[in-house]
Amino acid sequence: MSPHDIQAAEPASTIRPLALARWLFVVAAMVTLMVMVGGITRLTESGLSITQWNPVSGAIPPLSEADWQAEFALYQQTGEYQNVSGPAGMDLEAFKFIFFWEWFHRLLGRLIGLAFAVPLAWFWVKQAIPAGYKPRLLALLALGGMQGAFGWFMVRSGLGGEMTDVSHFWLSIHLLTALFTLSGLVWTALDLRQLAARGENAPxxxxxxxxxxxxxxxxxxxxxxxxxxxxxxxxxxxxxxxxxxxxxxxxxxxxxxxxxxxxxxxxxxxxxxxxxxxxxxxxxxxxxxxxxxxxxxxxxxxxxxxxxxxxxxxxxxxxxxxxxxxxxxxxxxxxxxxxxxxxxxxxxx
Structure with missing residues (x-):
């Protein structure tokens, strides 16, 4: 089947490759920001400040003094606090600083998930996705989900026993998955932009x-x-x-x-x-x-x-x-x- 035949398999009037390309470039920019915020989180030793993974309720930060004290108490049970930050004199205000970066990092991950999944569903329903691209877009969505899971495995690796840091192996898996996803977003967006410009579905x-x-x-x-x-x-x-x-x-x-x-x-x-x-x-x-x-x-x-x-x-x-x-x-x-x-x-x- 020729590229023209493949393209004809979808209703030509609903296909919107340029809109899809622009959407993927926006998501790629968000992933780039995510990588930067992840770097801040790591460099400020903030990654272990949130010791639980609550995909929905975790989007809301502590709202009362009692909530903050409860989160701080959980952090005080970690090896990082008992062996590093606690002896260094960390108080509640210092804890709030590192908590913010880990919370913001996780919040940004949730926003990227929404920024990808919701438009994907809309384009899918509107039959705006060119032939051959649905599996690729689903693969990118799956990579995003894996990224969240790897992030939690990374955090959990630093919570056991006397651990004062996350595993550098899990950190590398977490970061490299993000960068692989970024390259996939850019590559797919460029394919779609080429399709919009030339009218040929030839990735x-x-x-x-x-x-x-x-x-x-x-x-x-x-x-x-x-x-x-x-x-x-x-x-x-x-x-x-x-x-x-x-x-x-x-x-x-x-x-x-x-x-x-x-x-x-x-x-x-x-x-x-x-x-x-x-x-x-x-x-x-x-x-x-x-x-x-x-x-x-x-x-x-x-x-x-x-x-x-x-x-x-x-x-x-x-x-x-x-x-x-x-x-x-x-x-x-x-x-x-x-x-x-x-x-x-x-x-x-």
Missing amino acids: ARLTGLAVIVAVVLFVQLLLGAWVAGLNAGLASDTWPLMQGRLVPEADWSRGAFWTFTHDPFFIHFLHRWWAWVAVAALIVMARKVRAARRQASIAIHSAFGIQIILGIATVLTGVDLWLAVAHQLVGALLVAATAWGAHVLGRKA
Whole structure:
């Protein structure tokens, strides 16, 4: 069946690919904001301030002094409070600050769910979705649901026993799922925008180069998530050397696997130097993309350039809060720009 035949399978008068594309770009922007707020939540150690998951009632913050005291009492039972924030002198007012960021992070997740599910239902009922896109949109909806579940598993991983932080493995799953969802939203929106412009239902293909770049970038993002989860950004405040040497001392006593997945000094080292492998891969992609879509090439170059500068500045300032947040935000923008570049390559193929 030709692309024209596929498109004809839906009532042409009701198909609205451009409206769908704009909606997905808005949701993608909300996911990018979510990633930034997640970074603030992590950097302010706010993630364990809400110890329960109430999908509906949890959208309402404490409204009375008694409610606040009850939430604070739950937090006081955590290992983080008993071993870190409690001995540091945290009072109710300080608790309200970290509670706000975790509550806002969860609220934003709920809003993104509504911003996706409600328009999806409306477009579905109105038969405005082009042929072949319903499974993709349902997959994106499922990813959003999984993201919420992974977020709770992440929080729960830090609530047991003497734990004073969430698992860096669950944190990486939570963050990478969000970034994968972001790339899926951007890719699908670009397919729909192309359909609106050309009238042909011919989605872009994933090329070999795009897969290589995606894998290289995935490794860098995974290392970045582990750096955040292990507070490994504090392992060094100098660049390019760490501890006065290129390769820092690391704990190899528990085996290479543990060192590669748990040692904060070695993971910090890997994250700062694998970044240049990612830069090389992105430069190759950007050069390939330039002839077909110069704006996408500029977006890729700008994103990784700013990201490198922010990463170095974050290290040199001892993980300044807003520099680190900006680093995470630009990381999300880099994912979106890479998805754009990969889509351009897929259109050329």
